Amino acid sequence: MDAHKHLSADAVFKRAKRICHSVSRATVYNTLNLLVKKNVLKAQVLLEETIVFDANTQPHHHFIDEETGEITDIPWEDLIIRGQENLKRVVIRDVQVIVRGKRKR
Secondary structure (H helix, E strand, O other), X not given: OOOOOEEEHHHHHHHHHHHOOOOOHHHHHHHHHHHHHOOOOEEEEEEXXXXXXXXXXXXXXXXXXXXXXXXXXEEHXXXXXXXXXXXXXXXXXXOOOEEEEOOOO
């Protein structure tokens, strides 16, 4: 939770297995899904065909480094989102921007 990582269920399972050798994949998946249901984690599809779990449930955006695959949070206030008022035929539940690119070295 404190790592501020966006881990897949398999990555969480591998980390849990290092700590508790007897933990099952089903236990990890069920626990992650329970934490999502309780709004402790957010399940998101940020990478193609992969659900990642995010402990930051506050509104924010994401940057995905295309070279490393690393996902980092972008604070909500760092991007300005405009035009939502023009979408009169929809009820917006969530807004999120996913920025893809490369980190400057």
